[in-house]
Amino acid sequence: MTDLNSTTIKLQTELHERFNFQQFRPGQQELLQAILAGQNALGVLPTGSGKSLIYQFLAPHLNGLFVIVSPLISLMSDQLARIQAAHLGKAAVLNSRLNVQDRRNILTHLVDYKFLFMAPETLCQPQVLRYLQNITIGLFVVDEAHCISSWGPDFRPDYLRLGQVQQQLQPQVTLALTATATDQVCADIVQQLFAQQSVFIYRASVDRPNLYLRTEFVSSDEEKWQRLQLLLEQRWPTLIYVATRKTAEELALKIAETTKRQVAFYHAGLDNLARQQVQQLFMTDQLDVVVATSAFGMGINKDNVCLLVHYDMPENFENYLQEIGRAGRDEQQALTLIFVSQNDYQRLQTRRQLNQIRPQTVTHFYEQILDETLQNSSGQLAVLKAYQRANFSEADVIATLTKTQEVRELQLQQFWQFLNSTTCLRQQVCDYFDHEPKVIQHDALCCSTSQTQSLSVLLQRLNLPTLVAATTPTVNLLTPTQVWTQLFVNLPDKSSS
Amino acid sequence: MQANLLLPLFSKQARRYQAIYYLLTGKRTVSNLSAGLAYQLLPYFHFYPKLSQDDYQAALQQLVEQHYAKIQATDKTIQLTSLGQVVQARLLQRGFWPTTYNYWQDGDWQLQWERLLLSVQVISNYQHHHAHYTPLATQPLVQNEIRHWFYRCGRTQQQQFVEELSATTAQLTPNQANLLVNSLRSSSYPGVSDFQLSLSLSLTASELILARVTVLSAFLRKVQQFPQSAPLRQVFQFPTTILSLGSTRTYELWRSGQPWSEIVQHSYQKESTLLEHLLEAAILMPDFDFDQPRLQQLVAANPESYFGQRLLEIQELRQGVQDD
Numbered sequence: 144m145t146d147l148n149s150t151t152i153k154l155q156t157e158l159h160e161r162f163n164f165q166q167f168r169p170g171q172q173e174l175l176q177a178i179l180a181g182q183n184a185l186g187v188l189p190t191g192s193g194k195s196l197i198y199q200f201l202a203p204h205l206n207g208l209f210v211i212v213s214p215l216i217s218l219m220s221d222q223l224a225r226i227q228a229a230h231l232g233k234a235a236v237l238n239s240r241l242n243v244q245d246r247r248n249i250l251t252h253l254v255d256y257k258f259l260f261m262a263p264e265t266l267c268q269p270q271v272l273r274y275l276q277n278i279t280i281g282l283f284v285v286d287e288a289h290c291i292s293s294w295g296p297d298f299r300p301d302y303l304r305l306g307q308v309q310q311q312l313q314p315q316v317t318l319a320l321t322a323t324a325t326d327q328v329c330a331d332i333v334q335q336l337f338a339q340q341s342v343f344i345y346r347a348s349v350d351r352p353n354l355y356l357r358t359e360f361v362s363s364d365e366e367k368w369q370r371l372q373l374l375l376e377q378r379w380p381t382l383i384y385v386a387t388r389k390t391a392e393e394l395a396l397k398i399a400e401t402t403k404r405q406v407a408f409y410h411a412g413l414d415n416l417a418r419q420q421v422q423q424l425f426m427t428d429q430l431d432v433v434v435a436t437s438a439f440g441m442g443i444n445k446d447n448v449c450l451l452v453h454y455d456m457p458e459n460f461e462n463y464l465q466e467i468g469r470a471g472r473d474e475q476q477a478l479t480l481i482f483v484s485q486n487d488y489q490r491l492q493t494r495r496q497l498n499q500i501r502p503q504t505v506t507h508f509y510e511q512i513l514d515e516t517l518q519n520s521s522g523q524l525a526v527l528k529a530y531q532r533a534n535f536s537e538a539d540v541i542a543t544l545t546k547t548q549e550v551r552e553l554q555l556q557q558f559w560q561f562l563n564s565t566t567c568l569r570q571q572v573c574d575y576f577d578h579e580p581k582v583i584q585h586d587a588l589c590c591s592t593s594q595t596q597s598l599s600v601l602l603q604r605l606n607l608p609t610l611v612a613a614t615t616p617t618v619n620l621l622t623p624t625q626v627w628t629q630l631f632v633n634l635p636d637k638s639s640s
Numbered sequence: 641m642q643a644n645l646l647l648p649l650f651s652k653q654a655r656r657y658q659a660i661y662y663l664l665t666g667k668r669t670v671s672n673l674s675a676g677l678a679y680q681l682l683p684y685f686h687f688y689p690k691l692s693q694d695d696y697q698a699a700l701q702q703l704v705e706q707h708y709a710k711i712q713a714t715d716k717t718i719q720l721t722s723l724g725q726v727v728q729a730r731l732l733q734r735g736f737w738p739t740t741y742n743y744w745q746d747g748d749w750q751l752q753w754e755r756l757l758l759s760v761q762v763i764s765n766y767q768h769h770h771a772h773y774t775p776l777a778t779q780p781l782v783q784n785e786i787r788h789w790f791y792r793c794g795r796t797q798q799q800q801f802v803e804e805l806s807a808t809t810a811q812l813t814p815n816q817a818n819l820l821v822n823s824l825r826s827s828s829y830p831g832v833s834d835f836q837l838s839l840s841l842s843l844t845a846s847e848l849i850l851a852r853v854t855v856l857s858a859f860l861r862k863v864q865q866f867p868q869s870a871p872l873r874q875v876f877q878f879p880t881t882i883l884s885l886g887s888t889r890t891y892e893l894w895r896s897g898q899p900w901s902e903i904v905q906h907s908y909q910k911e912s913t914l915l916e917h918l919l920e921a922a923i924l925m926p927d928f929d930f931d932q933p934r935l936q937q938l939v940a941a942n943p944e945s946y947f948g949q950r951l952l953e954i955q956e957l958r959q960g961v962q963d964d
Contacts, residue, residue, distance in 0.1 A: 224774040235780070245780045392845065399839055407833040413845075414750075415778040416757065417834045420825065423774075429830050521694045620832070620840050623809050626821040629829035630760065631802050632767040 150176060158200070168192045170347045171200075177343035178282070178316050179204060185288070185319045185332060187346040190468020194320045195222055198284050202232045202257050205315060207281030211260045214287050214299060215438075216240070219260040220415055221422075232257030237265050250274045263301035266308055267532065275312055283314035285336060289321040289461070292331035298547055300529040306335045322468065323349075323461040325576055349464055349576040350583070353471045355605060356568040356590035357480040359598065367482050368397070370598060371452065374480070375402050377602070378609045379450040380425075381432045384466050386455035386491075388412050388436055394454065395434040404432045411438040428610055440465060446473040449607045453481035458491060459554035460561065460575050476588065478605055483562045491555065499548055500526065502541045509537040565592065641695045642846035643702035647720065647728040648737050650709060654717035655679050661696050664688045668884055670919045670950060677923050677957045683742040687853075689750070736843060736851035744882045744924065746860045749853050752876055754782045756856070757824065759875040760805070762790050763798055764826035773827050789874055797871045804872035808862045815841075816855040823852065882924050883917075890917035891925070900938055915947040922954045930955045 154172060158164050167175075170188045174197050177184045188194050198209055213219045219236045226234040233256045235249045253259065253274055265271060285291070291302040309317055317340075319332055324346075333342060361367040375381065375398065385391050388410040395408035407421045407430050418438075424430040426445050433439065437457070451470035457463045463481070471477030500516075500523050507514035508527045517524045530540045561571050568590035573580040583589065591601060621629075649660055659675030666686030676682040700718060703709040708724035711717070720728060731737065746752065754777035761776045777783050793801065809817050819841065825831030832840075838848040866873040881888050886909070893903045904911045918935075922928050929935070930951075939948045 220778065228772050228774050230772065240778075242779075242781065248780075395835060396839075399835075405836070407835040408845075413834070416754070416776060419774065419776075420831065421833050421835075424830060424833055427830060430833060521692060620818050620822045620837070623806070623817050623821045626824060626829065627802070627806055630764040630824065630826055 150179075162196065162200070170345045171197055173345045174318070174343070175200060177345075178318060181316060182343045183317045183337055183340055184343045184345070185329065185337075187321055187324045187329065187344075189347055189349050189351060190322045190465055192322075192347065194286070194322070195225070197320070198258075198282060198318065199226065199229075199231050201282060205281035207279030207315065208253055208256055208275075209258050209282040209284060210266070210275065210280055210312070210314070211258060211284040211286055212263050212266055212302075212305060213260055214262060214290050214302075216262070218286070219262075220419075223258075223260055224419070226258055234258035234260070237261040237271065239265070253278050263299065263305055264529070264532070267301060267304050272308065272311060280312050280314035281316075283309055283312060283317045285317070285319040287321055288319035288332050288336070289324050289328050291319075291335045292324075292328040300526070300533040300535065300543075303335060303533050306338060309336065323464055323576065326578060329578075346578050348573060348581060350569065350573050350581065351468070351471065353474050353476055354467060355476065355478045355588060356467070356572070357478060357601065358483050358562055358568065358592040359480050360483045360593045362484070364484075364486070367454065367484065370482070371454065372402065373598060374450060374452060374602075375404055375432065377607070378404070378431055379607050380428065380445070380448050380610060381450040381452065382439070382445075382448050382469055383432065383434045383452045383454050384439075384457070385434060385436060386487075386494075390455065391434045391436055395432075398432060398434065405430045406432040406434065409433050409435040409439045411436065431610055437462060437466065440469065444472060445469070447475070447608075448472070449475065449477040451477065451479040453479075456481060456483065456487050456491065456562065457558075458495070458551065459558050460572070461554070463558065464572065464576065476605060476607060478601075478607060481562065488559060495551065495555070498522075500544055502545075505537060505540050505544065509540075565594075568592075641691065641699045642844055643699035643706070644708070644727060644731060645737075645846055645850065646696075646699055646703065647708060647724060647731055649679075649681060649684070650718055650720050650724070650728075651679070652720050652725055654712060654715070654719040656716060657700060657711070657718040658716055661691070661693065664696075665691055668920075670916050670923070673920060673923045674950070674954060674957070677954065682924075683744070685743045686748060687741075687743065734847075736847050736854060738850055738853040738857055740861075741853050741857040744879060746857050747876070747878050749856055751779060751782055752860060753852065753856055754779055755786060755875050755877070756859075758782060758786045759789065759801070760824045761826045762786060763793075763801060764828055766790070766798070768826070768828040770827035776825065785877070786875070789871075792874075793871055801871035801875075804866065804870055808859060808872065811862055812855065812858055816858060819851060820855050820859065883920055886913070887917035887920040890914050891921040894918060894921075900934070912946075919947065919950050919954065922951060922958075930958075 151172065154175060155166065158167060168188075169192065170186055171193055174184050174186045178197075178201060186194065186197065198211065202209065211219075211222070213222070216236075216238055219238070223234050223236050226232065235256055235258070237246065237249055237259060238261065241249070249256070249259075250271065251274075261271070285302075285305055288302075290299040291305065292298060317336065319336055321328075321332070324332065329344070329346070333344070359370060361370060371383075381404075383394065385394060391408040391410050395406050398404055398406045407424070409418060409421045413421070421430065421433060425433050428447075434454075448470045451467055453463070453466065457466060467479040470479050504514055504516045504523065505527065506512075508517060508524075517527070527540065530543070535543065557575070561568070561575075564571065567583055567585045570580075570583040570585070573583060587604065649655075649664075656675055659672050660679065660681065662669070662672040663676045663681060663685055664687050666689050668685075673682065673685075676685060700709070700711065703718075703724065704711055707721055708727055709718050709720050712719075732739070741749065743749075757776040761773070765771075765773055775783055777786065809820055812820065819837070822832055822837055834845060834848055838845050841848065841851070843851055860876065860878075863873055863876055864878060868874075883891060890903065890907075894900075904914060907914055922930070935951075939951060942948060
């Protein structure tokens with residue numbers, strides 16, 4: 144038996160024993176082997192491919208703390224909860240929501256932790272860096288590493304400082320992970336994070352053969368709603384993406400009032416516990432429809448979403464790919480459908496223009512001149528402060544913003560072309576993302592547009608699995624006695640309830 | 641933010657909307673606390689700690705567009721229109737607005753809510769032998785507290801906890817009890833989502849949060865009547881002092897009769913800061929003695945000072961509140 148085979152078997156045995164999985168998903172094993180051999184690594188793996196398993200798996204193999212940099216608080220909370228629930232090691236999130244005492248407790252007891260999650264802004268704080276420099280960092284993970292590139296859809300200036308921070312921390316190994324990286328974005332990640340170092344790169348194809356891609360053309364909001372009702376007639380576990388929190392709430396209400404589906408909405412405006420509850424109920428099929436903004440995304444693993452609808456269109460391929468990746472994680476056939484509407488496209492254009500930061504605003508910010516735009520938009524102010532923290536000069540910020548705005552415009556145009564195209568959708572997705580795109584064998588289970596095939600015909604052909612009715616169609620609140628019966632084994636005396 | 645839910649914070653008299661924002665987000669300054677006292681909004685201190693300035697401003701703008709309120713940009717005040725007062729009254733009649741909630745008595749409602757959810761979850765899961773689950777509390781502080789509480793709880797106390805919980809809930813109104821128990825959950829009881837709960841109770845998502853605070857407040861008042869040793873009572877932390885740390889120290893020294901000059905001399909802080917501590921006590925402490933000769937001497941030393949003026953203002957405000 145060769146050493147490689149022996150290592151493979153050992154890893155697979157461990158995977159089964161610790162995580163109860165039979166085999167690795169593409170890329171996991173390759174990245175693990177590279178890291179265990181002491182190499183830095185960049186993994187571009189599709190959504191649902193188990194990126195977080197890689198660092199979870201490595202916990203007993205590498206000494207020291209694992210620092211995981213992540214862009215979203217919700218994503219960190221999800222990962223933390225998963226690690227805690229699976230007892231994989233002591234873990235914490237370091238963020239601004241902690242009170243002073245909790246924060247100090249974590250920082251002064253870092254050696255007791257195995258996983259520490261934080262946003263780049265937190266990591267770059269001198270106090271945090273001082274504490275981290277005093278301990279061994281076993282693994283430095285940059286999650287959603289595409290945020291490092293201004294060519295990526297979620298560019299965050301604070302990510303640009305991670306290369307410098309990594310040099311200060313001297314981790315044993317660095318791992319960058321992302322699901323959506325074009326060649327350009329990969330090149331930026333390598334340059335920013337691994338400038339002078341060798342790096343193992345694994346890039347999986349973004350193709351997910353079990354996802355059926357569908358573009359659904361509609362001419363009005365009413366027509367869109369009618370088609371959605373048709374889709375909601377069957378009890379498929381369904382995730383619906385919308386553009387705004389308001390739409391999420393309104394659409395969920397409309398669905399609750401007009402269908403018998405168990406529905407809830409999900410967006411970043413909900414508190415952590417409410418979000419956690421929606422996730423939990425959706426995971427266990429107590430809810431079968433969730434209407435969500437993009438906040439419902441990274442890190443949420445529900446296996447059996449077999450209908451994913453983009454009620455509103457996202458801004459680019461990257462977000463589209465990230466979001467359709469929530470469907471069909473059980474590798475069963477799933478339908479992903481996006482409504483294509485000229486109105487939505489116009490709305491998106493308008494919103495983008497409204498959110499653009501003008502050069503004059505940048506100048507006012509750097510020269511500390513009162514600016515009405517900044518007074519009314521803490522979002523724009525936060526972006527400019529992030530650039531300032533990353534030591535960008537005024538000219539650099541204007542140049543970078545001009546470039547990213549051009550990139551965003553280009554990405555939107557490309558995505559709009561894709562939505563209006565008549566050639567194989569899946570092939571276009573692969574051509575856009577993959578380094579060496581394969582040739583897709585287009586067949587009846589690949590993709591279609593509403594211009595060539597009606598929705599009802601498609602639904603009959605796909606024959607997606609419906610949920611067995613585990614719950615009653617309407618929610619009846621329970622009485623206290625009923626709730627106590629379900630919660631507690633030793634019930635209180637009836638007279639007191 | 642559902643704009644009309646801000647209406648109970650305003651009145652037909654002009655109010656400084658920024659001071660109200662800072663009060664809601666828990667910025668403890670003499671200026672903000674004074675505003676809270678003047679507007680009788682002190683109980684809502686730290687009520688919306690995560691409310692962003694953008695959301696707040698957008699909500700105010702909406703109230704103006706709906707003709708519920710008028711804003712005076714020059715002095716940054718807001719006042720309700722006649723229509724706004726009507727809508728405010730209707731909203732208060734619906735009964736979900738937490739009129740009885742008091743931060744200084746009930747504690748931080750978000751922490752108290754997490755304590756309740758987590759303690760129920762922990763006992764329920766323990767009884768059903770579920771060891772691996774995600775805690776229903778996001779604050780490490782609450783997780784630690786409940787962990788320690790649980791380790792102290794023996795079998796008898798667990799049963800006592802369940803009985804106390806059930807008995808306390810039974811003292812709430814039926815609607816309140818329903819809202820409370822249907823918000824609980826554990827591995828053996830999945831519960832319902834907030835959206836489903838709000839639909840069932842004909843409330844919006846934002847109204848549900850307020851209704852929950854109302855119920856929690858009523859629940860906590862009953863819990864406070866239990867002896868300190870009761871397992872349910874031990875789940876919650878109630879404020880033992882309502883002053884900030886610095887103010888507590890200064891106020892204790894002041895009350896012990898130590899001369900002001902000595903307090904100033906032995907402190908590392910500036911006199912102006914120490915005077916602000918006294919002002920905080922004047923606003924928040926029910927037994928603050930405005931007539932104490934030492935205090936009068938302190939004011940008399942510089943009656944036109946910020947301290948003197950503020951103290952007089954606070955005294956008048958407190959007198960006004962008592963008269964109301």
